[in-house]
Amino acid sequence: MTATSMAGGSSRRRIRRGRVVLHAFLITMSLIWIFPLAWCFFTAMRPLSDTILHGYFSWPTTLNFQNFIDGWTNANLGYYYLNTLIVAVPAVIITLILASLVAFALTRVRSRINLFLLMMFTAGNLLPPQVIIVPLYHFYLAIPIPKPLSSNGLLYDQYIGIILIHIVFQVGFCIFVLSNYMRTLPKELNEAALVDGASIFRTYRSVILPLCTPALAALGTLEFTFIYNDFFWALLLIKTGSKRPITSALNNLQGQFFTNYNILAAAALMVAIPTIIVYIALQRQFIRGLTLGSTKG
């Protein structure tokens, strides 16, 4: 008895020592992880004249939020946030609707072509976008789009064009995740609905979709940050500077002839803030969205 309690005590002490080391390690790593962002913040708080004269690695003579104010006004960030929302909100919603429809149909009807379709969607999602950019650009100039949807009659240089390419590229991932999710739902639900005489669309709308809410919420959060963070498509497919999303607005601050890095640092932080907020607020959905995709398989 004494022996065991002694052994237990030492092992507990060893565990405690282990815990201390573990926490020390994790805290060090956390500091390293957070540092680049903190440094960016420090730079953003300093006036350009201060850093030109003393260098970036110097004790600050002045710290203020002026660069944030200048960045906000010079880059017109408020306006570009709105641009991003105009693209991201419909893109996320339509992506989720289309993806859930496909996922439903593919899980509902068992067929040899299912696997092929699923592969086609997912592979499209995984392809490096550079593989298709040049032809895509010409498609965007060639395909006519009626007036209310497009102010110049094309997909090019239009919000709808950007929304569309986001949908096309993201729908594969969402189909994959949702079809995995739907497969975990009890099959009897489907059958019961059908026996009740519900149409296939009603089964989708009233039976399956409500059950998918957790997966949809997770995917929605994830897709929002994906689309929010993109700047590649807008750079390519939007000509009008004032239609570009927030991430490319950063480029507007990088002049060929003059760049103020301190303002740029402030603007970069402001660009990052919405996704950080979304992440903190909807953490659970977020991580779930990421993990649903790759672990259910």
Add this chain to the structure above:
Amino acid sequence: MPDPQAIGLAPASVSTGAGAIASGPRKRKHRYSILTRRDKVVLFLMVGIPTALTIIFIWLPTLASILLSFTNYQGIGGITAANIVGLKNYQFLATGYVLFWPAVAHNLMWLLFFVFIASPIGIFFAVLLDREIRGSRFYQNIFYFPVVLSLAVVGFIWELQYAPDGFIDSALGLTSQNNAIDWLGNPSLNIWAVLVAASWRHVGYIMVLYLAGLKSVDPTLREAAAIDGASEFQSFVRVIFPVMAPINIVIVVVTVIESLRAFDLAFIINQGTNGLELLSTLITNNSISEASLIGFGSSIAVVLLVISLVPIVLYLSRVMGSASE
């Protein structure tokens, strides 16, 4: 045997479905016969619209890229017979273009760095944070937050660290002309600097994926290993890691695909030049820049396509294989 009636009535994807069902067990046939014709049309539209979009906006352009790679088209006017150059673009890529093999090498370095350094660190963090320790959630958040940042922002944040007057050199006291380390300018160093920045983001991503996998591991396995007297390291290597085989494969493939898609950071830092050439930046710089060498750029795109299809097919066959049953 496809049901001729179904083919007549319903469009392809659904009719094949019906065919498969017809040859299936009786019970199934009975179940699907409940579908009305209207249901079949609805099902077709459900699948058909997104399929059409994907074909038009992803697979047709892919095909067009392949065709363009046999031309010297520069994007102005129509393509004539005079534009067709056969395999000349590929030949110049392999033998004449100084930046092609470095770009391939950089993509490969990106891949190896992610597979052997960044992903294992992510896995290591996941294993550490999987235990019940105080603040596990907090640490997870810290390691994960770079993943939610736009790469435009990540690139800029790291430029502030690596610049000759930035944090790293200044902190190391390397500010004089002769000993300053030019992290982003030195063409043999900058790829590593960028890989560190990219890993800053990749580690958190892998950590979350792996954590989710670890949560699903049966806890009795770990207990059994502990009772057998295995150290934590041993129990991870011998018990947990093998059980996690499916997710390990997912992580390898995700890492490979991410490496091939690498673009944003290099492009933001110096447009993918001077040591940061990647296949993706070569495509962009040659074909959608002022240079407008569309034919030549497309041949690089085809190379990237072919390389990418290898992990994509592996991934799909693995994941879909397990998903379909």
Add this chain to the structure above:
Amino acid sequence: MANQDTTRRETLSMTGLRSVSRRDVLKGMAVVAGAAAVPTILAACSSGATTAPASVAPPASVVPPASVAPASAAGVTGTVTVGSNHSDASEVKGMTAINAAFIAANPGVTVTMNPVDHNTFQNQIGAYLQGTPEDDFTWFSGYRMRFFASKGLTTAIDDVWAKVSSNFTGAFATAVTADDGKVYGIPVDYYPWAVFYRKSVFSDKGYTIPATWADFKTLCTKMQTDGLIPITFGDKDGWPAMGTFDILDLRLNGYDFHTQLLTGKQKWTDAKVTTVFQKWAEIMPFHDKTYAGLTWEKACDTLIQKKSGMFMFGLFLTGEFSSTGTPADLADLDFFPFPAMGTQYDAENALDAPIDIWMVSAKSPTLQADLDAAKAYMEFWSKGSTQLLMFQNQPGFIPTANDADSSSYDPLTKKAVQIVSQAKKITQFLDRDSRPDFAGANGMQAFLQKFLANPTQDTTALQAEIQAYWEALPPATV
């Protein structure tokens, strides 16, 4: 002021091919005669403007241009859409003032502006011009202008040029004339490349302006022992190194060889190119060691901080000097022409002095409807008063018009005007004088970076690679 302008006009026309026609002179007189004809129109300007930039312009900046607006330009109505690479805050300010002045001179006209950041604008130019470009847009003279003109993507504006050509020297006329003999642009500003330094550093340390290559290297050595970086340099963006290549090639091999080399009429494997690299290698040890990771702005900062001695760059570096908030920094800035290399070509006094222009696109969906307004806008940009509105916000870009009031120029700008006027040969810059597909980030810029990474290398292989790249390009159409 008049003196300098005349000198510039005369010497610039030495390089020019075409002389001013009688018709041009007459039109020029009309411009002068029309001055002050329409100042009262200003009162009506607020009604017609629908675009934000126009309506927010301060009236004060509107007055001077309106007072010199020619009678012929007044009365144009309709809309003109304008695409520009002027996205920096100061440039937007200049554009806003100019658009307001244009509207003031043409009540009822609407200007819709689309500013896009400089690099993006440049990278997308081919796609942009084939897509749905604006009516009028900013671009560069030289091969880059001729390239798009030859592809039919821009509209000739000989009729506008006929009205305004008397306001430009022959060199500018050459710069906007394409291979078909038609005029495609209005030159609006230019900036010379030279060696910049701080006067106070030179006087404190007792340095003198180097006239020869040997002097230059001696000065570099002296600066090095004084603890300065002799030559600051930032090539992260790839293009700044071209400035040094250009000047060395011009001094060593002359204008003719240089322009022929850039258009494929000479080979990159030529021993003359080897000499350029060898001379460059001699001064590379004096350059900032961290050049490859520096943008030119960061490189310029060491000059401002008096940590470096000289900077081979374009006049627009004044923008960085102005941003310190201390006017004395800018007042302390001076430059000298690149030293003589002891060849017969020194006498050419050649230099890079790129000219920025405005052009009319061809595929703008609104161009047919807007053509009058689009051309009136081009004509408006040919006035010195218009160009000065931009110059006030962007010093470092010198107006091109003869009637630009140069009395407001600071001494540095006046000197810049002079150095250009003394040049017998003027080039645009490597990436403006050569094929865009050759000069790009993964073309010539990359080759120069490869050289700079190891300047003492045997450049034979590199030169062969450059030549191979040139030859692999699709057949040139210009």
